[in-house]
Amino acid sequence: MTVEKERRFFEEQHVVMKRISTSFQNGRIGHAYLFDGERGTGKEAIALYFAKLLLCDQPENSVPCETCHSCRRVTSRNHPNITMIRPDGQDIKKEQMSDLIFTMTKKGFELGRKIYIIAAAERMNVAAANTLLKFLEEPEGEVTAILLTEAYHSILPTIQSRCQRIAFHPPSRERMIENLVEKGITTSMAATVTMVTADPDEAFELANDDQFAHMRKTVLKLVEASDLHVQEALLFIQSDWASLFKEKEETERGLDLLLYAYRDIVAYKAGLQSVPTFPDQQEFLRSLSMKMTYSKLSAHMDAILQAKKQLHGNMNRTLLMEQLVLSMQEGLLVV
Template sequence: MDNRLFEEQKAVIERLCSSYRNGRIGHAYMFDGAQGTGKEAAALFFAKLLLCEEPQKNTVPCETCRSCRRVTSGNHPNVTIIRPDGQDIKKDQMSELIVKMTRKGYETGRKIYIVSRADRMNIAAANTLLKFLEEPEGDVTAILLTDSYQSILPTIQSRCQRISFLPPSREMMIKKIVEKGVTVSMAATVTMVTADPDEAFRLAGDDQFAHMRKTVLKLVEASDLHVHEALLFIQSEWSPLFKEKEEAERGLDLLLYAYRDIVASKAGLQATPTFPDQQQFFSSLSMKMTYSRLSANMEAILQAKKQLHGNMNRMLLMEQLVLSMQEGLLVV
C-alpha cells in the first residue's frame, strides 16, 4: 500500500509534506476519496511524520524510530483511530475521544485522531465533534476520512482542510483484474465498487457479491413486472440477501450504477459501463423510459440511501422505492 500511495497519490503526499516542512499544520483535515484510494494509509503516514523523532530531509518519517514503529503497530498513545461502532459512530465514542484529547497526555508532542468513515457519525456524534473543532485545545490534529463528502455536515466541512484523493484509472484496473482470470463484466462491476485493486479482485471472486450483483439486475428487470410481483421480489429475494445496512447500501449503489448505464445507453455515451453484459437489455429498457423518469428513479435511489441511515424499516424503504420506479416505465 505504501508504494501505491506514493505512486497514485503523489500530489496528496507532497501537500502533506509541504505543510509539515513549512510548519503550517492544520488542526483539522478532511481526506475525501473513493474506497480503496489509500486515505487511512495517508493519515497514518502524516501521523508518523508529525511525531517522527528523526524525519528524513525534513520531509518524510524515518520509519525506524520508536515513535514511527509505535504508529505502525497501532500502539502510539498520541494517535487514536475512531471507527463505526456497528453501523454508526456514536456520541459516546466522540465524547470519550475528546476527553482523551484534552487531558494531559502521557507523552509530549502533538495528539492526532483519525475518524474513519466520518460520514457514518450520527447527528449527536457530529455535533459533539463540531464543538471540539470550533475550540481545539493544544497541539491536536483531526483527520476525518470519508468516501461520501456530501454526507458530512457543512459546518464540519467548513472547519477542515479538504484533501481529495484521486482514484486510479478504472480502465487500467479492469485490465489488470481481467489478466488474473476475471470476466470483463465482473471486473467492470467491482471497479465501480472500490478503487483498491486488491479489494476489487477479492470481490470478483466472492460468491455473495456475485449473488448481490445478480439480485440487483433482477430488480431492474422487475420494472417490467406487475407491481405485486415486484413487491414479492423485494420480500422473497432482496430483503433476505441485503440484511445489514452496509449490504443494503452496496445494493443501492449497484442499482444506481445500473440506471447510470441505462442513461448512458439512451444518450449513446461511450463510457465504460458497470454491467457490460446487460447492455442489450439496458438499451431496450432505455427506449421505454424518458430522461425525466430515469432521472427521477436515480434521485429516488439516492433518497433511499439517505433514509437507509435513519431508523426507517429497510423492507418498507425498498418497497417504496420499487413503487416509485414502477411509475417510470413509459413508452416514448
Template sequence: MKLDKTWQDMRQIQPQVMTMLQNSITKNRVAHAYIFEGDRGTGKQEVSKTFAKSLLCEAPVEGYQPCEKCKNCKRISSGNHPDIHLIEKDGISIKKEQIKSLQEEFSKKSVEADRKVYMIMDADKMSVGAANSLLKFLEEPTGDTVAILMTEQFQRILPTILSRCQMISFKPLSPENVKRKLMEQDLDPQMAAIISHITQNVGDGIDLSHDEWFVQGQKIVVKLYEVLKQNSLKALLFLQTDWFSHFKEREQVDRGLDLLLLIYKDLLYIQLDKKDLVVFQNKLKEFETHALHLSPRRLAEHMEFILEAKRKLMSNTNPQLLMEQLVLNLQEGS
C-alpha cells in the same frame, strides 16, 4: 502480516494527495483538521496512518517521510500509540459519547509526542449530537491536535464542519493500482487484472471476486467469443442456451459487454506487441492466433460494435435483440 505502506507506496497510488501533505509538512502549514474524501478503497485510511507517522516521527526522512524505525513510528504501525486515536462507527453511526470521550482524552497532555492525531472513519455517519460535539471541538483547536475525517460522501457532513477543515480529494485508482491492491488481498493475478478494468473501487473489486455470478459470467463471455470464431448460427444458439439465462438485467448485460470488450482489447495489445498488458493471460496463445487473422481495421470495427451496443443498452433497445445484432456484426467478416 502485511507491512504498512510507505510514503513512496502511497505516492504511487495518490500522487497529488501526497504532494499536498508533503508541502503542508515542509512549509509548516499543517492544518488543524482535514477531510479526506473519495471512493472506498482509494487509500484514505492508509494515507491517514502514513501522515500521522510523519507528524509524530522523531527523525523524518527529508523532513516529511516517516523513518519507520523510531519508537513513535513503530507504535503507530502496531496500532497502540497513545497519541493516535481512531474512531469508527458504533453500529450504524458515530455516537455523541464517542466524541465526548475523545474530547476528554485530548484535554490531557500528549503522552509521548508533540502532537495528538485523531482519525474519524465514515465521518458522514456521525449522529447529530456527535456532529455538534465535534464542531465545538473544531472551533477550539489546540495547537498540538490534528483531525483527519474520512468520508465517501462529504456532502452529508455539516457545512459548518466542512468550513473548518481542509478538503483533500482522493482520485479513483488506475487499473494498475487496483490490480496491485487486489493482489495484496491474495486475489489471483488474472482475476485481479480483469476486475481492475471493470471497477476503480478496490472494495467493489473484492466483492466482485467473491461473486459467483461474476466468476461464471467471465466463463460465459469467453465461451461466446470462442463460438463467434466458428459461425453466427452457433453464436445465436449460444445466446439462447447460455447468455440470456445468465445476463438477465440491463446492468448485467452491460457488465458482460465490458468483459467482451476486454477480450478485443487483448487482441489489440497482441497486435501492438504489448502482450504483458493482456488481461486473459490464460488465453494468450489462442488469442495470438486470432490476432494474426484479424486486420487492425476489422478489430477496431469489432470494438466499436461493442461500444455501440453499450450505448444502445442504456436507451430503450431490447437487450435480446441488441445482443443478437451484436453477434451478427462481430461474426461477419471475422
C-alpha cells in the same frame, strides 16, 4: 496491511503525498483535514503516514525516519497520541465524540501533537457531528483532526469549512479492468467490481466471490422486475432480495449496484462512451433507456440515494426496499 500495499497507495496518491510533505516542510500544519476519496484509495494508510510524520522524532527531508520509538509505535498502532474513531455499528454516535473530546483534553499524553482520525466521517449522526464541530472550533493545544470520507457532500458544510480538503484520486478504471481480465476475470465482472472499489486487491477478491456474483445477478433481476407489474416487483423483494441482502452493509452494496445500473441507463440514453458497470446487460439497459425520460431516471436515482440515507436509520429494510420499488414503478413512462 502489507508494506507493498502501502507503497502502492503512496505511489498512486503522489499528489497527496507531495502536499503533505510540502505542508510539513513549510511548517503549515492545519488543525483539521478531510481526506476525500473512493473506497480503496488508501485514505487511512496515508492518514497514519501523516500522523507518523507529525510525531517522528527525527524526520528527514519531510519523511518519517521509520526507526525512532515514535515511528515504531505508530506502525504497530499503539501510539498514545493517536486516537482512531470508527462507526459503532452503522453510525458514529455522540457518545463517541464526547469520549474523544474527553480523551483529547485530559492529561496523560506524551509531549507533542495529538492526532485523531475519524474513519467513515460521513456516518456521524447529527448529534455527533455537532459535538465534533464545537471541538473543531475551539481545539486545545496542538491537535490535528483527520476525517476520512467516501461521501464529502454528506459532511456538514460547517465541518467542511473548517477542514482542509485533500482529494484522493482513484487509479485508472480502464487499467484496473485490463489487469483483472489478465488475471482471468471476465470483462463484465471486472467492470462491475471496479465501480465498487478502487483497491485492485479487493476488486479481485470480489470478482471471485460467489456471494457478490449472486448479489450482482439479483440487482439486475430487480431492475427487470421493476419494469413489470408492481405485484411481481414486490414479491421479488420479499423473496429473492430479502433472503440475500440481510444486513445493512449488504443492502447498501445492493443499493449502490442498483444506482450504477441506472447510471448505465442514463449513459445509454445520452449516448455517452464511458465504460458501463454492466456491459453484459447492454441490450436490456439500452431498451430501458428508450422507455424512460431523463426526469424519471433522475427521480429513480434520487430515490435510491434517499433509500441509502434511510438505511442508516431504524427503518425496516424490507419495507425500505418495498417503498423504493413502488417509487420506481411510478417512474416507468414511455417517452
